Amino acid sequence: MRKQPIQTAPIRKKKRQPVKQEQKPVNRNRTLKRWDAIIEKVGKQPGLIGAEIGVDTGKTCKVLFERIPGIFLFLVDRWIETPEGDSYYQGARKLCHEPQEYFNKAYNKVVKIAENHNHKILKMDSVEAAEFIEDQSIDFCFIDGDHSYIGTKRDIEAWLPKVKVGGWICGHDYDNKNTIGDVKTAVDEAFGDDIELSYNTTWFHKVK
Numbered sequence: 387m388r389k390q391p392i393q394t395a396p397i398r399k400k401k402r403q404p405v406k407q408e409q410k411p412v413n414r415n416r417t418l419k420r421w422d423a424i425i426e427k428v429g430k431q432p433g434l435i436g437a438e439i440g441v442d443t444g445k446t447c448k449v450l451f452e453r454i455p456g457i458f459l460f461l462v463d464r465w466i467e468t469p470e471g472d473s474y475y476q477g478a479r480k481l482c483h484e485p486q487e488y489f490n491k492a493y494n495k496v497v498k499i500a501e502n503h504n505h506k507i508l509k510m511d512s513v514e515a516a517e518f519i520e521d522q523s524i525d526f527c528f529i530d531g532d533h534s535y536i537g538t539k540r541d542i543e544a545w546l547p548k549v550k551v552g553g554w555i556c557g558h559d560y561d562n563k564n565t566i567g568d569v570k571t572a573v574d575e576a577f578g579d580d581i582e583l584s585y586n587t588t589w590f591h592k593v594k
């Protein structure tokens with residue numbers, strides 16, 4: 387006779403635990419990058435308007451221009467050597483110590499990348515730049531500038547009103563162990579559990 391397993395207690399379904407921030411599903415796929423995450427979320431519909439806060443040499447905007455036909459991008463970066471005592475010092479690795487020459491080259495590179503695409507370069511502080519943008523006028527805002535807690539908080543506060551309802555405010559380096567700074571605390575404080583994490587340490591909040 388086939389042995390039956392002895393049942394010692396009634397089988398109970400495991401209670402679902404609430405998903406904590408740290409347990410949110412993070413896609414660790416190393417081949418997919420921040421631009422893949424942005425395109426997956428915002429789509430490729432005609433007339434898409436976005437902003438990138440912190441552009442550097444234009445790696446992200448280059449791919450967005452190539453893969454989203456007709457996209458309009460506000461490209462925001464001050465492209466200056468980090469001023470003494472600036473919060474940006476707390477929020478990046480090597481980049482915040484680069485000399486002005488580096489930023490001049492980076493800026494020229496972005497001008498070239500963008501020249502045949504719909505764009506407006508705002509070469510200034512990111513909070514100052516937000517004043518030039520109409521409220522609820524853009525489909526997404528990708529924050530990747532000053533990665534310090536205070537810098538990220540400032541950018542979220544300045545740029546959230548610029549995004550249309552149903553659009554995305556998002557950014558890079560959420561809980562990125564390789565980056566100094568504290569994007570995570572500022573993002574969690576602003577949106578709590580109402581964020582989605584994606585490739586390459588990106589975070590997304592759908593604007594309501």
Ligand SMILES: C[S@@+](CC[C@H](N)C(=O)[O-])C[C@H]1O[C@@H](n2cnc3c(N)ncnc32)[C@H](O)[C@@H]1O
Nearest residue numbers: 440441442445446463464465511512530531532
């Ligand atoms: C990590 S890089 C951006 C990388 C880029 N988004 C990409 O995907 O390749 C950060 C950039 O933010 C810029 N930045 C830092 N603080 C800023 C501020 N307060 N206003 C404007 N730009 C700022 C720096 O000049 C730097 O080029």
